[in-house]
Amino acid sequence: MTQAVAVKFLGFLEKLTGQREITLPIEEPATVLDLLNLLSERFGPRFSTSLFRAPEELHTYVRIFVNEEEVESLNRPLTFQNGLPQVAVFLMPAMTGGSGFHG
């Protein structure tokens, strides 16, 4: 059955996709990984390489939230019973060292 999911692009992804928020159709059952693969198809390799360091493996700086809760596993199913799932995809790159603090 086709469902809908709302996706927000936060941090640099907003610039990269040129959008802050989209709603797109997705076939149930679907996991977070299915959604990210769908997004990768739609936004192309530049988007995909920003998220994945290897197939099915995210860079350490990528954060995914479903209904504001951070997702630990890409296999987490998206549930549609309680309305449109709100997914946020967020890049948190950190090019900082030193003691990060300091020394």
Added chain:
Amino acid sequence: MRYGMVIDLLRCVGCYGCQLSCKAEHGTPPGVFFARVQKQEIGTYPNVRLLFLPLLCFHCENPPCVDVCPTGASHQREGGIVDIAKDKCVGCRACMMACPYGARYYNEDHREYFPGQGYTPYEEHQYQEQNTGVVMKCNFCIHRVTEGLDPACVANCAARARTFGDLDDPDSEVARLIRERGGTPLHPELGTNPSVYYLPP
């Protein structure tokens, strides 16, 4: 009862924590260090070491500074602490000449730490307690000791190189350290019998 201090030169790392915590405790003016650290080079390259030597008033049993004081401002208190009654001091500085260890300072004026920019709120607070035109020095933080606290330099020493206590009590930590680790005062030959002992590096 005789207050004394043991400074373990093996433990001391010359971090100046004593010098600056003393300054913070007493709010002494620029140029005045009741506690300080001297760095001495020993040996020649490559067989060389730096010795970190913390110094303060040695609270001598036979204090030449007290002997020469014309007004009785410099005096020995109970427990052997050598102190200066600031209201009796006339600033003649005879005691500074007499002290063989350079432990005394003349407070000519309440100078600012930020010259020409006025006193900081901290300096204003601390200078209320100090007279000018008088001699100042370490008093083993008698205000802390009477409250049951260690002197500031002892309480703050990160290396725990400093120990304070009763030299007359053979069971005290200071007496034990002197006995077991071979503590000696600086320049014992002067006959002043200091209350500050050093353990070898």
Added chain:
Amino acid sequence: MAEPAARSGPGTKDCWIPSACGMCYGTCSILGHRVNGTLVKIEGNPKSAYGMGRLCAKGASGIMTLYDPNRVNVPLRRTNPKKGLGIDPGWKEISWEEALSEIAERLRKVRQDDPRKLFIQRTTTNTSARIPIQVFAWAFGTPNHWVAGGGLHCGNGAHLVGGIFHASWSLVPDFKYCNYTIYFGASKGHGAGHASCTNIQLAAEARERGMKLVVVDPMCNFASAKASQWVPIRVGTDGALALAMANVIVNEMGVYDAPYLKQCTNAPYLVGPEKTYVRDAESRKPLVWDGTRRKAVPYDDPEMGDFALEGTFEVNGVSCRPAFAALREHLKQFTPSWAAEISTVSEKTIREMAQEFATEARVGSTIVIEGKTYPYRPAAAIYFRGSEGHVNSVYNCYAIGLLNHLVGAADVVGGALGFNPVCHGHPETGRPHYVPKPGPDGLMVTGTWLSPHLPYPFADPSMPEAMGLQELFPLGMVSPFTASRDQEEMWQRFQLPYRPEAMINYGCNSVMSVGNKDTVIETLLKIPFIVSFDIYHTEFTEFADIVLPDTSYLEHLDSRPNPFILNLHAGLGEWCWPIKQPVVPPTGERRSTFDVLIELADRIGIREETNLAFNSYLKLEAPYRLESNKKYAYEEICDRDLKTLFGEKRGLEWFKKEGLISWKKKPEEVYWRYEVPVRIPIYWEFLKPLGEKAGTIARAHGMEWDDTFYDPLPTWKPCPSHECHDSQYDLYGFYYRDTLHTNSFTMENPWLDEAARIDPFSYTIAMNKETGLKKGLRDGEQVWVESEKGRKVRGKLHLTEAMHPEGLGFGGCAGHWSKKLPVAQGKGVFFNELLEIDFEHSSPVNLNLDLCVKVRVYR
């Protein structure tokens, strides 16, 4: 004598307020004594594991930083559009509202255009700034965030290798049990650095207990002054010495900890002729040779018999051998006579050090702690800035770290310990909880880290998008290209699609802290809009467009000033979580930058991102998680952080009164190495493909690339200073951290300045006495120091016996010229002026800047 009697807590006229020091990143716990609103004393907090109630000189002197009349008190905007060294910006006071609306508007436009055009820099000194600033950068969407000199100077190698080998930021000897420690350019436990005051005490106890400390250093001060043995070394050659020692240990002595290497490292992984692992055809897992079953199996085969560490095997049609065998063979080239030539340390001393280290490690021995038996390896090799601050940064730390791993002295009793890489959490809440876990090829991934850029695994090199080009250098964190001479050349070469247009600075004086000022200033002049949060008008502030009055560490709040892997002492003892809180309210118009950043984020329209980023970074849990559409004060975020960690009853109010929470460390948390199923790499197989991929990109863009820095086994590479053969430049200039000062910031503190003026070294240039006399130079005279590139500084010479004949030592980062720092102005010497900032002087692996420079000295 007695501990302080009951003292009144916060809220009374005469009170002691528990908080955290901010005079260096060590962040020891303090008690601020406030009388009628005036801070009259700062003491250590005896209840805390951070400092254990004691402070260094800097910590005791914070009052004079708080009350410095030269502090920035109101927002300022420049009226003079022309920027340059010594050009008066013509500061005009403006209101906060004016400042915030102007900044928000500029930043909103920049973000709409390309968020990467915002460049953020912050000081390393204030640990509290890390999270709010990182959160702001993420929410904004810029990867351009650095700590200027921090990292480039001190951390890219030490912390990277600390992460790979120990899942921790830094390492120390297990002071409680270690019997033999070698420091390579480190001073842990001697007045500065991570866990500073606690380590002073632990090191003093180790010294009294009889731990032998050997310090390899060109200069005999601090750690070397207290060492059992000082080994003077030619600047920048520590790696050669460590490699020769490793050779003596495994090849001459035949000592190594086989069970450790088999279980806890990749020593048994089979390596083929291409220097890469031989992998299982199906699972792609690296293979090992099972000596019992005489066949190659994946490293994690459950039926594993005995891992082979030696031998040559034929697997999948290729000839291969265990990584350990390859390492052992590789080390043979590093003979003591070779290392003696490079380092000036005699062959005899090298052999003695290796023999003592390997013997003291007592391979095979055990010890019982709290009823449980642990491996006992009471020897440790410790590196830090002195050995890592070179182009050979990675291999230097790798080689020194290997000494520990060869004898199994890593995170076991008595050995080299990371700073708390395993934490099972508070007994009531189980938080914080983190444990290293196995990553790709079974190698260790840290359980916690200070940034999401983990030391392992690495992303594949790709075309760079950050100003620092870090995508091309996945082992680098801080990059010189953020402020280098060849910045524009590099950006063009790699087609960086944007240029920085706005900059936020938090308390960092990058004009002084990176390298020579001219190069840094040139990069700053290219940025049209610079906002600086400052407590002082520094040399950097002169280039800002708007200056905002920041609170000092004694005036702001933070719920986590001390991450455990950063500043909590290693080894047994207590876990301790203190907060930082204002000991006096901010005066004038000073505001906490952390609240200002939240306000700015809100005005820019990135509230949702900000709140989610806080949730993610702080791991806030329901019901304390921030709602994405609500605005929070930083104080409320801190409250939610503490309640998530320690429960509803222990929120901010509880911590403001109590100051901290402590609980006992368990031995299995401290000595975790055999308890956690992870392996560390003694053979860095991953380096080669990284180097090849990065090299392909680099060469395709016309850049020369040296693959030899990406070999899986460490070697010694000379510093640029070693390759200067003009005989008139005969000394190696280097700087060292003075215990009286932190970075460039404390010279303005008049108490510390006064002490430093009396100290023979703090503000002088230290030269070996005989060297000086041969040159006809006198102690105390003013001299010029000139680099081979013609950069010059002037300062007072101090002739000393405590210096290698070829060394020239400078204390810290001094030599301020700003008239708005009247105490600091003209004090000490600006060593960094002698440093080039470009790729030629940086590590091609982790981008660490080379911090030694060949110089000549004249009157």
